[in-house]
Amino acid sequence: MNHHDIAGLHGTAKAEESFEASSAADEEDKILDAAARLVADGGYEALTFEHVADAASIPVAAIEEHFASRHALASAILDSEGASMRRAQQHARALSDVPLEVLRNTYRIVGDNLATIPVVRAGVRLATEARRYFPERRIDPFRTWDQFVTDLLEQAKGAGHLKPGTDIVAATWVLVAVAMGTRDLLAFRDAWSEAPTRLHDSASAVIALISADMP
Numbered sequence: 001m002n003h004h005d006i007a008g009l010h011g012t013a014k015a016e017e018s019f020e021a022s023s024a025a026d027e028e029d030k031i032l033d034a035a036a037r038l039v040a041d042g043g044y045e046a047l048t049f050e051h052v053a054d055a056a057s058i059p060v061a062a063i064e065e066h067f068a069s070r071h072a073l074a075s076a077i078l079d080s081e082g083a084s085m086r087r088a089q090q091h092a093r094a095l096s097d098v099p100l101e102v103l104r105n106t107y108r109i110v111g112d113n114l115a116t117i118p119v120v121r122a123g124v125r126l127a128t129e130a131r132r133y134f135p136e137r138r139i140d141p142f143r144t145w146d147q148f149v150t151d152l153l154e155q156a157k158g159a160g161h162l163k164p165g166t167d168i169v170a171a172t173w174v175l176v177a178v179a180m181g182t183r184d185l186l187a188f189r190d191a192w193s194e195a196p197t198r199l200h201d202s203a204s205a206v207i208a209l210i211s212a213d214m215p
Contacts, residue, residue: 024066027058027062027066028066030056030058031052031056031058031062031063031066031067031073032073032076032077032080032119033056033118033119034052034055034056035047035052035055035073035074035076035077035122036077036080036118036119036121036122036123037055037118037122038051038052038055038122039074039077039122039125039126040118040121040122040125043125043129043130044074044125044126044129044130044133047070047073047074048070049063049064049070049073052073071133071134074126074130074133074134075134075137077119077122077123077126078123078126078127078134078137078139080119080120080123081119081120081122081123081124081126081127082123084113084117084119084120084123085110085113085144088106088109088110088113089102089106089148091105091109092105092106092109098159098161099152099153099155099156099159099161100152100156100161100207100211100213102152103149103152103153103156103175103203103207104200104203104204104207106148107178107179107199107200107202107203108196108199108200110179110195110199111195111196111197111198111199111200112195112196114183114186114192114195114199115192115193115194115195115196121187121192124141124183125187127139127141128141128184141180142176142180145175145176145179145180146172146176149172149175149176150168150169150172153166153168153171153172153210154168156211160212161211161212161213162210162211162212163210163211163212164212166210171206171210174206175203175206178199178202178203178206179199179203182195182198182199182202183195186198
């Protein structure tokens with residue numbers, strides 16, 4: 001066997017490994033999507049490997065190759081939802097460097113994610129209804145939103161964009177309540193398509209009350 005034959009064999013092996021890795025990743029994504037839709041509609045109790053297998057049209061054994069347990073699968077959903085939130089914040093900062101605009105844009109982008117990405121709705125539902133099953137994560141949606149909003153309002157105050165005397169603690173509470181309350185109302189009405197507009201407009205109404213740049 002000459003050098004070119006050996007090189008060809010190596011190239012073929014690498015191509016096969018790449019294909020197998022891609023196929024495995026695609027299968028894992030398919031499983032995660034099916035699991036997320038089940039959780040988004042039925043909560044953590046709806047998440048079983050049997051239900052996921054039916055929804056994804058794959059054998060239970062295929063799921064077990066990717067996830068060791070129901071807890072591991074739900075954890076992957078939470079990881080994906082958390083990553084989507086970080087991307088939303090990054091995207092909002094890329095659109096503007098004005099703190100109040102970053103805040104407004106984040107609410108709209110999170111709304112877009114809730115409306116269009118099942119794993120985001122599933123992660124939110126797990127975080128609010130099933131966090132006791134994940135003590136290792138110290139899940140606290142309020143704390144996450146509270147820190148994010150407080151930081152932006154402090155930045156806005158430093159830049160002179162808030163009305164004098166604005167109570168940042170109170171304003172943060174209202175904005176966090178807007179985010180979490182709107183989410184709960186949308187879930188109750190199964191009206192996720194309204195999420196981008198509802199979150200953006202509600203946040204904008206609060207921001208208008210505290211912004212020094214508004215009439």
